[in-house]
Amino acid sequence: MADDGSAHQVSRRGFLVGAAGLAGVAVGGAVGGVVGGTVGGAQGAPEDAGGRAVVPFHGERQAGVATPPPAFLTLVALDLAGGVDRDALVRLLRIWTDDAARLTRGEPGLADSEPELAAVPASLTVTVGFGPEVFRVARRADRVPRWLGPLPPFGVDALRPEWSDGDLVLQLCADDQVTLAHAARVLVRQASTFAQVRWVQQGFRHAPGAVPSGTTMRNLFGQVDGTRNLVPGRDDDLIWVGDGPLAGGTGMVVRRIAMNLDTWEALDRPAREQTVGRRLADGAPLTGNAEHDEPDLAATGPDGLTVIPGFAHIRRARTDDPRQRFLRRGYNYDDGAGRDAGLVFVTFQADVAEQFVPVQRRLDELDLLNTWTTPIGSAVFAVPGGVAPGEYLGQRLLV
Amino acid sequence: MADDGSAHQVSRRGFLVGAAGLAGVAVGGAVGGVVGGTVGGAQGAPEDAGGRAVVPFHGERQAGVATPPPAFLTLVALDLAGGVDRDALVRLLRIWTDDAARLTRGEPGLADSEPELAAVPASLTVTVGFGPEVFRVARRADRVPRWLGPLPPFGVDALRPEWSDGDLVLQLCADDQVTLAHAARVLVRQASTFAQVRWVQQGFRHAPGAVPSGTTMRNLFGQVDGTRNLVPGRDDDLIWVGDGPLAGGTGMVVRRIAMNLDTWEALDRPAREQTVGRRLADGAPLTGNAEHDEPDLAATGPDGLTVIPGFAHIRRARTDDPRQRFLRRGYNYDDGAGRDAGLVFVTFQADVAEQFVPVQRRLDELDLLNTWTTPIGSAVFAVPGGVAPGEYLGQRLLV
Numbered sequence: 001m002a003d004d005g006s007a008h009q010v011s012r013r014g015f016l017v018g019a020a021g022l023a024g025v026a027v028g029g030a031v032g033g034v035v036g037g038t039v040g041g042a043q044g045a046p047e048d049a050g051g052r053a054v055v056p057f058h059g060e061r062q063a064g065v066a067t068p069p070p071a072f073l074t075l076v077a078l079d080l081a082g083g084v085d086r087d088a089l090v091r092l093l094r095i096w097t098d099d100a101a102r103l104t105r106g107e108p109g110l111a112d113s114e115p116e117l118a119a120v121p122a123s124l125t126v127t128v129g130f131g132p133e134v135f136r137v138a139r140r141a142d143r144v145p146r147w148l149g150p151l152p153p154f155g156v157d158a159l160r161p162e163w164s165d166g167d168l169v170l171q172l173c174a175d176d177q178v179t180l181a182h183a184a185r186v187l188v189r190q191a192s193t194f195a196q197v198r199w200v201q202q203g204f205r206h207a208p209g210a211v212p213s214g215t216t217m218r219n220l221f222g223q224v225d226g227t228r229n230l231v232p233g234r235d236d237d238l239i240w241v242g243d244g245p246l247a248g249g250t251g252m253v254v255r256r257i258a259m260n261l262d263t264w265e266a267l268d269r270p271a272r273e274q275t276v277g278r279r280l281a282d283g284a285p286l287t288g289n290a291e292h293d294e295p296d297l298a299a300t301g302p303d304g305l306t307v308i309p310g311f312a313h314i315r316r317a318r319t320d321d322p323r324q325r326f327l328r329r330g331y332n333y334d335d336g337a338g339r340d341a342g343l344v345f346v347t348f349q350a351d352v353a354e355q356f357v358p359v360q361r362r363l364d365e366l367d368l369l370n371t372w373t374t375p376i377g378s379a380v381f382a383v384p385g386g387v388a389p390g391e392y393l394g395q396r397l398l399v
Numbered sequence: 400m401a402d403d404g405s406a407h408q409v410s411r412r413g414f415l416v417g418a419a420g421l422a423g424v425a426v427g428g429a430v431g432g433v434v435g436g437t438v439g440g441a442q443g444a445p446e447d448a449g450g451r452a453v454v455p456f457h458g459e460r461q462a463g464v465a466t467p468p469p470a471f472l473t474l475v476a477l478d479l480a481g482g483v484d485r486d487a488l489v490r491l492l493r494i495w496t497d498d499a500a501r502l503t504r505g506e507p508g509l510a511d512s513e514p515e516l517a518a519v520p521a522s523l524t525v526t527v528g529f530g531p532e533v534f535r536v537a538r539r540a541d542r543v544p545r546w547l548g549p550l551p552p553f554g555v556d557a558l559r560p561e562w563s564d565g566d567l568v569l570q571l572c573a574d575d576q577v578t579l580a581h582a583a584r585v586l587v588r589q590a591s592t593f594a595q596v597r598w599v600q601q602g603f604r605h606a607p608g609a610v611p612s613g614t615t616m617r618n619l620f621g622q623v624d625g626t627r628n629l630v631p632g633r634d635d636d637l638i639w640v641g642d643g644p645l646a647g648g649t650g651m652v653v654r655r656i657a658m659n660l661d662t663w664e665a666l667d668r669p670a671r672e673q674t675v676g677r678r679l680a681d682g683a684p685l686t687g688n689a690e691h692d693e694p695d696l697a698a699t700g701p702d703g704l705t706v707i708p709g710f711a712h713i714r715r716a717r718t719d720d721p722r723q724r725f726l727r728r729g730y731n732y733d734d735g736a737g738r739d740a741g742l743v744f745v746t747f748q749a750d751v752a753e754q755f756v757p758v759q760r761r762l763d764e765l766d767l768l769n770t771w772t773t774p775i776g777s778a779v780f781a782v783p784g785g786v787a788p789g790e791y792l793g794q795r796l797l798v
Contacts, residue, residue, distance in 0.1 A: 051609030071576070071606070074735045113664040114621030116679060120609045177470070177603035178731065181619060185660065185737035200735040204576035207470070208606060210450030210519050220580060222513030261584065265512040280515060332577065336473045336599035338584035 050175055050208045051120040057104040061240065061248050061386040062393075064127030065327070065348050066232030068213070070175040073203040073331040073344060074184045075254060077166025077379060078195035080133055089137050090392065092194040093128075096170075097392040099186055100126035109186040122176035123208075124183055128393045129252045129381030133167040138398040143245045147352035148382050151253070154364040156375060163256045163377025166198045171252075171346070175208040199377070201256060203331020203344040216283060216291065220332050220341045221264050221372070223276055224283025227291050228314075230327040239327050241350045241385075245397045248385025251352040253326075256333075256377030259342040264372045275368045277312030285314065311368040317359055326355050342373070352380055449574055449607045450519040456503040460639060460647050460785040461792075463526030464726070464747050465631030467612070469574040472602040472730040472743060473583045474653060476565025476778060477594035479532055488536050489791065491593040492527075495569075496791040498585055499525035508585040521575035522607075523582055527792045528651045528780030532566040537797040542644045546751035547781050550652070553763040555774060562655045562776025565597045570651075570745070574607040598776070600655060602730020602743040615682060615690065619731050619740045620663050620771070622675055623682025626690050627713075629726040638726050640749045640784075644796050647784025650751040652725075654744040655776030660737045663771045674767045676711030684713065710767040716758055725754050741772070751779055 055063045080089070099109035104124045108115035135144045150165065170187055174180045188197060205217050219225040230238055241249050264272070269280060277295060278285055285295035286307050297315055299307045308315050326349035334341040349355040363370070384394040454462050479488070498508040503523045507514035534543045549564065569586055573579045587596060604616050618624040629637055640648050663671070672678055676685055676694060684694035685706050696714055698706045707714050725748035733740040748754040762769070783793040 051606065076736050114619075114679075116617060116621050117619075120605060122606060122609055176606040176609045177733075178605050178617070179609075181603075181731065181733040181735070181737065181740070184735055185619075185733075185740075188736045189664070197736055197738065200738075202735045204580075206519060206577050207450065207521060207575040210521055210575045210578075218515060218577070220513075220516075220584075222515050265588070280513075332580065334576075334580040334584075336580070336583055336601045337475050337587045337596055338580065339596065339599075341580070341584075 051122050052106070053123045053175070054105055054121045055123050055125050057101045057126065057387070058389050059386040061250075062127045062383060063104070064125035064171050064173055065250055065329070065383065066239065067123075067125055069205060069217075069329050069331075070123045070125075070173045071205050071207050072174055072177055072180050073201075073346075074170075074172045074180050075201040075203075075344065075346070076170045076172075076184060076188060077198040077200075078168045078170070078188075078191060079198045080137060080167045080195050081193070084137060084194050086138050088194055089134065090398075092191055093394055093398075094392045095190045096126075096128060096187060097387055099190060100128075100393075101387075103183045103186060109190070111190065112186055114182060117178060117182035118186075120176050120179050122174045122179045124172065124174040124179055126183065126187065127171040127173075127383060129169040129171070129383040130394065130397075131165065131167045131169075131379075131381055134394075135382075135398070140245075140398050143397065145246060145251065145352075145382050147251060147354075147357075148380055151352075151357060151360070151378055151380060154360060154375070156364050156370045156373075157378065158374050158376055159378050160376050163199055163201070165379050166381075168195060169252070169254070169379070169381045201254070201333065201344045201377070203333050205331055217330070217332075219259070219330075219343055220261065220334060220338070221259055221272070222280055224278065224280075224291060225330065225343070226328045227278070227283055228317075228325075230325055232327070235325070235327075238323065238325055238350060238355065239348055246382060246384065247396075249397065250348045250350060250383045251356075252381040252383050253345075253347045253349070253352055253356050254377070254379045254381070255345040255347075255375050257343045257345050258340070258374045258376045260372045260374075261338045261341055274309050274312060275371075277308040277314035286312075309368075311366055313363070313367050313369040316362050316365075316367045319358070319362070321358070324355055324358050325349075326359075342376075348383070450521050451505070452522045452574070453504055453520045454522050454524050456500045456525065456786070457788050458785040460649075461526045461782060462503070463524035463570050463572055464649055464728070464782065465638065466522075466524055468604060468616075468728050468730075469522045469524070469572045470604050470606050471573055471576055471579050472600075472745075473569075473571045473579050474600040474602075474743065474745070475569040475571075475583055475587060476597040476599075477567045477569070477587075477590060478597045479536060479566045479594050480592070483536060483593050485537050487593055488533065489797075491590055492793055492797075493791045494589045495525075495527060495586060496786055498589060499527075499792075502582045502585060508589070510589065511585055513581060516577060516581035517585075519575050519578050521573045521578045523571065523573040523578055525582065525586065526570040526572075526782060528568040528570070528782040529793065529796075530564065530566045530568075530778075530780055533793075534781075534797070539644075539797050542796065544645060544650065544751075544781050546650060546753075546756075547779055550751075550756060550759070550777055550779060553759060553774070555763050555769045555772075556777065557773050557775055558777050559775050562598055562600070564778050565780075567594060568651070568653070568778065568780045600653070600732065600743045600776070602732050604730055616729070616731075618658070618729075618742050619660065619733060619737070620658055620671070621679055623677060623679075623690060624729065624742070625727045626677070626682055627716075627724075629724055631726070634724070634726075637722065637724055637749060637754065638747055645781060645783065646795075648796065649747045649749060649782045650755075651780040651782050652744075652746045652748070652751055652755050653776070653778045653780075654746075654774050655732075656742045656744050657739070657773045657775045658741040659771045659773075660740055673708050673711060674770075676707040676713035685711075708767075710765055712762070712766050712768045715761050715764075715766045718757070718761070720757070723754055723757050724748075725758075741775075747782070
């Protein structure tokens with residue numbers, strides 16, 4: 001552990017921890033490890049340097065995709081105003097780039113009216129994505145990825161316009177809600193002459209450190225959610241676009257999935273476990289002993305039926321095609337009392353049409369979990385590659 | 400620091416820290432200190448035992464008033480169903496008592512359908528308060544405190560029924576949003592045959608440990624908010640009811656105060672500082688050097704005017720009557736992009752009429768801050784004293 005307050009370059013993935021003042025720092029060196037610091041004051045209350053953790057904004061790829069998910073999410077979709085042309089769009093992207101670089105360092109935005117609220121970076125990331133309209137306004141309609149646009153309709157969908165689509169998306173993640181509220185406010189205010197807010201979605205996971213790092217999140221159905229996930233570093237070809245104008249970028253899908261706690265809670269535990277094909281206690285497949293055991297889809301029980309039923313979510317989500325996978329980075333949402341609850345299901349994949357759509361189609365055809373879940377919002381964005389100092393977000397894609 | 404996993408009785412205020420597994424524990428021994436644990440894994444990612452911190456449910460007084468405010472708040476107001484009589488009310492209070500005791504220990508509720516979501520106590524507190532209807536149903540209308548009921552109307556109010564009043568309130572606070580969502584869900588579901596949800600309010604402060612403990616919170620106007628607060632231990636006679644049926648209890652006021660960020664941000668910093676009478680940077684009064692310096696309300700500047708203007712919030716909030724003070728335990732709220740933002744202003748005081756109302760009346764008459772803030776919800780509850788093992792919430796008040 002380092003005990004000073006200097007900045008530490010901690011891994012090949014380029015995380016930077018700025019641990020100011022009284023902080024001791026413990027650093028996760030593994031790919032995908034959480035970066036942050038904790039320190040216990042011997043006599044006083046414990047202090048946690050997690051508030052000082054910085055995820056670098058600049059890099060080959062945008063942060064907020066392969067970087068570990070902090071506790072809180074705010075997604076803001078915006079629609080471009082009528083008169084915005086290519087020059088105005090570039091001005092907005094320059095402003096956002098500059099402010100995002102500052103805010104993620106724990107510094108106020110350029111026109112920040114509450115600079116004190118910017119002081120706790122708390123692993124803040126700002127990720128920007130584009131809908132097709134951005135390409136059109138930039139006069140680069142020829143570069144719209146073929147998968148960018150509304151997903152094909154699914155039978156389970158009950159989509160509402162107020163949770164769907166958008167010309168631009170800001171994905172903000174942080175381990176502190178005050179930080180997140182302030183950063184979103186600054187970026188939305190800076191955009192006010194260029195774009196109007198279309199929808200805002202907020203989500204949460206466990207607090208920083210409340211569960212051991214690397215623990216798969218649980219959704220509000222109590223399910224271990226996201227076990228079979230892509231792994232940044234190992235599966236980069238499935239997450240990131242390799243070449244073309246979107247090189248270093250990715251495709252982002254946002255699905256707002258309402259979860260009916262009332263009807264779910266009426267099921268007994270065996271029925272719930274069969275619905276998913278995993279045990280609730282530990283997320284192990286019904287044929288296995290531990291969360292990451294490979295499910296045995298062929299195994300049968302004493303009754304001759306498959307242990308993992310035909311309708312089970314994990315059976316339906318699987319395929320022999322290794323490309324039909326994507327990086328899940330979802331967050332729970334809740335009105336506070338479980339009356340309006342669900343998942344802000346965010347996925348990243350190099351090709352939405354090849355990787356996401358076929359899986360969703362299979363789940364649409366048959367997945368018992370559909371009984372209790374309803375997609376009520378849907379949006380797809382192209383996330384441009386990262387930004388080098390001096391560049392603006394999307395520059396290489398739109399120039 | 401203790402390094403084992405046993406429970407530690409840490410202070411005369413009876414906080415208990417259960418630090419399981421790999422946790423090292425740092426304990427705040429001072430009155431009002433934050434209780435929790437942090438530990439840095441030398442090689443792996445940091446682990447934080449804050450998720451394991453337990454605030455005892457049982458005690459002479461209910462937790463959630465004098466205990467340090469965790470990062471997140473959920474307030475649920477409920478209205479009793481038509482047919483609920485005294486016996487049914489007692490059944491509900493017994494159920495809530497039992498479930499609250501379990502959940503705050505990190506254990507599932509008795510009929511908990513998602514026991515895994517209860518595993519992280521994260522300093523969860525459950526505090527229950529009563530509106531006048533509870534006393535009537537319990538046939539104890541003679542015990543309704545004279546201050547229990549809607550506050551007198553104020554000129555600044557724009558109260559909405561959907562944020563006001565209620566027969567019962569559940570105040571849940573925790574350092575983890577998953578914990579909070581689950582606990583609220585369990586308690587609301589258990590109440591479903593007895594009461595309907597009237598409103599839900601959620602709020603946040605900085606994440607556990609993101610700022611040094613003891614730091615006064617900032618609201619979304621960037622102001623240091625709550626400097627001149629009552630101090631549990633020192634000011635107990637102003638916080639807690641001393642005798643009578645509500646002995647060991649307190650009065651709770653909930654005001655939902657909308658804050659207009661658009662118009663506030665249009666002000667320059669000097670104008671904002673004059674509005675409140677404190678500096679934005681550090682919360683020091685305009686006549687002082689540090690946050691907790693006593694304001695000099697008589698001091699004049701070179702122009703002959705008082706340095707702290709006549710309309711300033713801190714001047715108007717003050718009085719020579721030392722009883723006109725209350726414990727503030729507010730939380731920020733925000734829609735995610737600052738379009739619907741403000742403060743869930745929660746106060747506790749032994750006598751709402753004597754302590755809260757006169758201050759609010761002075762602020763209603765003149766307080767420049769009213770230009771940018773609007774109370775849109777208001778509710779008052781009687782919080783009964785604490786619960787000994789075997790008792791139920793409110794038993795001594797209602798029997």
